Amino acid sequence: MSFFLQFMIDVLSLGGAYALMALGLVIVYGILRLVNFAYGELIMVAGYTMYLTSGSGLPWLVMAAVAVLMAMLAGIATDYVAFRPVRAKSVTAVLITSFAFSTLLQNAALLFISPRPRNVPLPEIFSETVQFAGVITPARNLITIATAVVMLALFSWLMRRTVLGIAMRAAATNFTMARMLGVPANLVISSAFAISGLLAGVVSMLWIGRIGAVVPGIGLEPLLIAFIATVIGGMRSLQGAVLGGFLLAFMDTTLNFTLPQDLLKFRDAFTFSLVILILLWRPQGLIKGPASGQRT
Amino acid sequence: MLEVAGLQVAYGAIRAVRDVSLTLAEGELVTLLGANGAGKSSTLMCVAGALPAAAGSIRLEGKDVTSARPETMARSGVATVPETRDVFPDLTVDENLQLGAYTRRNDSRGVAEDRARMLEMFPVLAERYGQPAGTLSGGEQQMLVIARAMMSRPRILLLDEPSLGLAPTIVDRIFEMIATLKDSGLTILLVEQNASKALAVADRAYVMRLGRIEAEGTAAEIAAATDLRALYLAG
Numbered sequence: 230m231s232f233f234l235q236f237m238i239d240v241l242s243l244g245g246a247y248a249l250m251a252l253g254l255v256i257v258y259g260i261l262r263l264v265n266f267a268y269g270e271l272i273m274v275a276g277y278t279m280y281l282t283s284g285s286g287l288p289w290l291v292m293a294a295v296a297v298l299m300a301m302l303a304g305i306a307t308d309y310v311a312f313r314p315v316r317a318k319s320v321t322a323v324l325i326t327s328f329a330f331s332t333l334l335q336n337a338a339l340l341f342i343s344p345r346p347r348n349v350p351l352p353e354i355f356s357e358t359v360q361f362a363g364v365i366t367p368a369r370n371l372i373t374i375a376t377a378v379v380m381l382a383l384f385s386w387l388m389r390r391t392v393l394g395i396a397m398r399a400a401a402t403n404f405t406m407a408r409m410l411g412v413p414a415n416l417v418i419s420s421a422f423a424i425s426g427l428l429a430g431v432v433s434m435l436w437i438g439r440i441g442a443v444v445p446g447i448g449l450e451p452l453l454i455a456f457i458a459t460v461i462g463g464m465r466s467l468q469g470a471v472l473g474g475f476l477l478a479f480m481d482t483t484l485n486f487t488l489p490q491d492l493l494k495f496r497d498a499f500t501f502s503l504v505i506l507i508l509l510w511r512p513q514g515l516i517k518g519p520a521s522g523q524r525t
Numbered sequence: 526m527l528e529v530a531g532l533q534v535a536y537g538a539i540r541a542v543r544d545v546s547l548t549l550a551e552g553e554l555v556t557l558l559g560a561n562g563a564g565k566s567s568t569l570m571c572v573a574g575a576l577p578a579a580a581g582s583i584r585l586e587g588k589d590v591t592s593a594r595p596e597t598m599a600r601s602g603v604a605t606v607p608e609t610r611d612v613f614p615d616l617t618v619d620e621n622l623q624l625g626a627y628t629r630r631n632d633s634r635g636v637a638e639d640r641a642r643m644l645e646m647f648p649v650l651a652e653r654y655g656q657p658a659g660t661l662s663g664g665e666q667q668m669l670v671i672a673r674a675m676m677s678r679p680r681i682l683l684l685d686e687p688s689l690g691l692a693p694t695i696v697d698r699i700f701e702m703i704a705t706l707k708d709s710g711l712t713i714l715l716v717e718q719n720a721s722k723a724l725a726v727a728d729r730a731y732v733m734r735l736g737r738i739e740a741e742g743t744a745a746e747i748a749a750a751t752d753l754r755a756l757y758l759a760g
Binding site: 392395396398399402403405407409411412413414 | 596605607623
């Protein structure tokens with residue numbers, strides 16, 4: 230029983246973080262049909278904001294809020310710098326500009342801060358462990374689960390109950406029709422980037438909470454995870470992104486528990502083999518999402 | 526109210542609309558007829574702002590709106606019902622209607638009144654209120670798209686082939702509704718393949734062929750002067 234509980238906590242906390250990462254990627258993809266390769270750098274921006282404000286003596290929550298806000302601004306900046314100028318012209322151009330913006334941000338961190346890890350302040354509670362029902366688990370796992378629940382609820386409320394959210398869902402199926410109803414294209418796209426940044430910022434707090442430090446390349450792994458989770462779940466579906474995140478976490482955790490010690494370092498190879506099997510079975514991803522509209 | 530002059534619309538090197546001039550007076554129902562590929566829908570989508578004009582001009586109440594963005598046209602009071610019957614399939618009927626009122630989302634009382642009126646006008650939508658629009662039948666989707674367009678309280682309604690692919694009884698219902706909308710004073714530009722039905726409700730008509738206006742006149746004149754079957758077979 231306690232083993233099962235331990236397993237569930239691991240899956241849910243890892244899956245919660247993965248699901249938020251995937252949502253942040255798919256919200257932009259759903260509307261623009263373009264992968265934002267600078268997504269990982271939003272996580273990096275939030276991390277370095279924490280590092281830079283660490284000497285300020287502000288309470289941790291305030292610093293975290295500033296960091297999340299910076300990630301949102303960086304998200305909106307991605308739209309203005311990498312997407313908006315070339316969006317209507319060429320898909321290839323946007324791929325290149327989003328890579329370029331990603332490289333630019335990483336190199337700025339290398340150049341102006343340092344290639345070496347920088348410590349990020351963490352509240353006490355992140356390093357504490359909790360014991361209940363025969364399970365010993367880091368408190369940050371429970372915090373991650375709670376944060377994921379709150380963020381998913383907030384996200385779902387935003388997409389279902391607000392006019393902006395409904396407009397974004399409409400724009401994801403048929404952008405031109407949404408515009409013909411008066412929904413401004415730029416507002417929808419910028420909002421998607423802002424929400425993407427919000428999710429990246431929150432994920433960053435949880436992700437860095439595991440490591441306690443930030444490096445320029447910190448965004449690569451979350452980007453990869455988000456990408457794989459959305460591919461498994463279905464690139465076009467918000468529910469699919471969440472499902473894909475939890476499924477990926479389930480596979481990772483199961484392998485962690487079952488693989489013999491000397492095979493554990495090859496865990497990713499096992500995970501990716503499973504991903505390939507899933508895609509052979511369902512090339513569209515698990516949830517197909519709405520019928521595709523045209524690119525804008 | 527709406528003046529289109531010398532309009533050209535091109536898809537790459539292909540000019541779908543070569544020279545279209547038409548006018549729409551306030552309260553008028555004007556129909557645009559012609560064979561498949563004559564350029565009717567392209568003309569309409571260009572007026573809606575969804576396609577850029579290659580040449581020519583579009584003026585709305587004297588103001589130049591050539592190649593304006595679709596969201597700008599919607600805010601200026603032009604509502605569009607495209608041929609492809611674009612409901613948002615995974616949004617509920619209610620959410621579709623709510624989006625229709627996007628341009629006046631601050632007038633929540635007016636929006637609520639209009640929503641009630643639309644549901645009264647289209648009782649079937651009231652029954653399907655919470656369902657995803659993709660689960661509606663073709664006729665129901667067409668009604669939803671028209672109701673959604675009306676939620677913006679438009680001054681001009683652009684209707685593209687509202688009868689396309691619908692059962693005859695539903696087509697009759699749709700045309701009754703178009704007549705009701707016209708009686709309420711709405712200005713309507715109707716693109717139709719069902720020429721006899723369209724001419725029965727229209728004030729005036731234009732006939733398009735190969736991207737140009739070939740004939741124009743009152744609905745009665747066009748109905749009398751034109752061999753309607755030839756119109757469609759001639760391409």
